Amino acid sequence: MAMVTPMSQSLDSWLNKAVEWDQGNLIESQKDICLHLPKLLDFLLQFYETLKHMSPSSSVEKFPCVGQFLGRLCWNNFVVGNEETRNILISCLSCLQSGDPKNAVELQANCWVQNLLCHLFSSSETFSHTDSKPADNLGCITADYHGKLLKNIISLWIKQIKNRKPEDQDCRNNRLFAEDIHALSIRCIPILILPDIIPLLEALLSYHHPEPKEVLDGLFLDSVNDAVLRKKILLSESAVLSLWLRHLPSLEKAVLDLIQKLIAIFYKSFKEMEQVINDSFLPQAAQHPSIFRIADNIFRNAILETDGNIKILTVIWMFTRCFSQIYRNNNTQDRFPLKAYIPWCDRSLLMALLRDTLGLPPAVCLQHLHSITKMLKILTKDARSPEHVFECWFLLIHFVDWVDIAAELLMTSECEISNDLLWLLAFYYNPWNGNQELSKTMAASRTVLDRLLKLPSSTLICALTLEEIFEEGKVVDCHPCTLQLLRHLFVTxxxxxxxxxxxxxxxxxxxxxxxxxxxxxxxxxxxxxxxLSISAVKNEKLINIAQELLHNS
Structure with a gap:
């Protein structure tokens, strides 16, 4: 049973009044509505503030008569004749719409809400357009009238938007038309979730005014973006791209929303995380350089604000992988050059890091890693400031596969231990290493490598032996970044x-x-x-070992 609250009591009182208006004498009801309309409007505004912070099911559970109350008001011509009251009723109804209906009851409730929204929205436009027609001219029964009328109105608006060529009009008419577009975007806010309105939303998002000032309302753009992120509406990729290109706050919110989702499911499943990234449409939208640069800058700030949190680094690596796969598969002539995406980096280093690791023989990987390390050494040695070193490191984070391959080759290569590969690992874990610190890190990692490589591979090694080697490396250098490098070697x-x-x-x-x-x-x-899962020759044994260790880590 729903708990009785002052809001519940007020709702019951207003429901009784709505029943009284429906059953009373027409003239007397009209007079009484006019008398009570200001207080009703105040109550609806308070009621909306309550509903918007609740889920649809919670709203119905707490206010069982909410449907009957709103339904009676929506069909009372004297009540909805007032524009303010009609608009707040639309807002209240939108709060009762389930974005992801779970059962037949919620589906039926959504249908009921959409019918009322169509009725309220289209009835407010009935006398605003010459194309509006009575039910019999629309070829529908009375029950379908408002839905048909809404589609008719939306079609008319879309036609007006698409046929408009602002550059062919005088400045005054352009200004007036911009005001109409702005007003229309505001009117769409309460009914964004109606399926019939999707074409209108896409027409508005694709409309560009010749003046630099944004013609669409900011709250409209925020609301559309929020509905897209919460999967309440499904827009075309071009419409979402247009939204993010014209409204920076929406793009920033989309990137931050993606980061939060990935952190929430961290380590559950790589495929699940990859699916979340691709479903966000951000890697696809990032094929436009402006989108990529803004998203990348948000990643950069996230690293700085979290002091290099490992989860943020992994998010950047995974996002870059998804972006790169799409970029490589796009062989069309309209593809942007890579320099357009990361203009601040050295082009040779970028091209080297972008090389696909799939199927490369160990000898080729080793040679390529030597080239990458050589370029990084030159760039960081000639660095004008710590910020320049950070940018080199930040670029390496995007392509951390090469760091992992370096650790693997240090373990599996029959050649002597490579200083270049050790340097690359040391740079990844501490790019601001001074000469003395770098020497200590290199010495500690070499000590560990020498001991590990001398262990017999044909017999099982006891945990105490591994612990002894790990502690020996810590004696040489126990700096936190060095310990990270040592853990990397031991995991490999x-x-x-x-x-x-x-x-x-x-x-x-x-x-x-x-x-x-x-x-x-x-x-x-x-x-x-x-x-290992995407390598040219999958090694199921190694994959199983890594997965079991991951499960137990």
């Missing part, structure tokens, strides 16, 4: 040289005694599973 060793057994699980626990360390190891294993 466990995946490529050990079965997933109690020894591996016990050592993972030893390395991940803090939440931050556990996140780092999980991130490494997630990337490893992803890379």
């Amino acid at each position: 060793f466990l995946v490529f040289f050990q079965e997933c057994n109690n020894t591996a699980k016990a050592f993972i626990s030893h390395m991940t005694q803090t939440q931050e360390a556990a996140s780092e190891v999980s991130d490494l294993l997630t990337r490893t599973v992803c890379r």
Whole structure:
């Protein structure tokens, strides 16, 4: 039973009044409505403020008679004859619309709400357009009249928008038409979720006025973006792209919304995270350089604000992967050059990092990594400021696969330990390393590598041996960034040289005694599973080992 509240009591009182108006004498009811209309409007405004913070099911549970109350008011011509009252009724009804109906009851409720919205919206336009026709001329029964009329009105508006050529009109008419478009965008806000209005929304979003000032209302653009992000409406890709290009706050909200969604499902499933990214339409929209640069700048700020949080780094890597796949598959002539997306970086380094790792033989990867490291060394040595070093590191984050391959080659290559590969790992974990700090990091990682590579690969290694090697590396340099690098080497060793057994699980626990360390190891294993899963020759054994270690990390 719904709890009785002052709002519930007021609702009951106004429902009784609405019943009285419906059943009373027409003239007397009209007089009484005129007398009570200001107080009714005040109540509806308060009621709307309550409903907009509740879900449709919660609203019905708390106010069981809400449907009967709003329905009676919507069909009372004297009540909806007042524009303010009609508009607040539209807003209240919109709060009762389920964005994702779960059952037949919610579907039926949505249908009821949409019929009332069509009735209110179209009835307000009946005398505004010469194309409006009585029900018999529209070829429909009375019950369908308002739905048919709404479609008729929307078709007329779309025709006016599309046929309008602002450049052919004088300045005064342009200004007047801009005011009409602005007013129309405001009128669409309460009924965004009506399926019939989608073509009108897309027509408005595709309309561009010759003056630089945005002609569409800001609240309209915010509301459309919110409905798109919450999957309440489904617009064409071109309409969403137009929305984000013309309204920066909407794009920023979309990127931040994506980051939050990915962090919420972090480590659940790489495929699930990839699906969320592609479903957001941001990698597709980012094929436009302006969209990419804005999204990338938000990622950059997220790194700075979170002090390089590992989850943010992974989000950037995954987004870049999705973006790159789409870019590579686009072989059309209208494709933008890569320099347009990341104009601040060295072109040679960008092209080297963009090279697809899929199917590259180890020898080719090793040679390519030497080239990448050489370019990074030159760029960071000649860096004019810490900001310039950050930009080099930020670019490397987008293509962290190369860092993981470097760690793998250090473990699996039969050549002697490469200083270039060690330097690349050291740079990734601490790009601001001074010469002394860099030497200590390199020495610690080399100590660990020497010991690990001397371990016999044919026998199982006990956890105490691995712990001893890890602690030996910490003695050389226990800087947090060096410990991150050491964990990277050990994770690579466990995946490529050990079965997933109690020894591996016990050592993972030893390395991940803090939440931050556990996140780092999980991130490494997630990337490893992803890379092994899409390689030219899938190694199911290695994938299973990485997945089991991920499950136990």
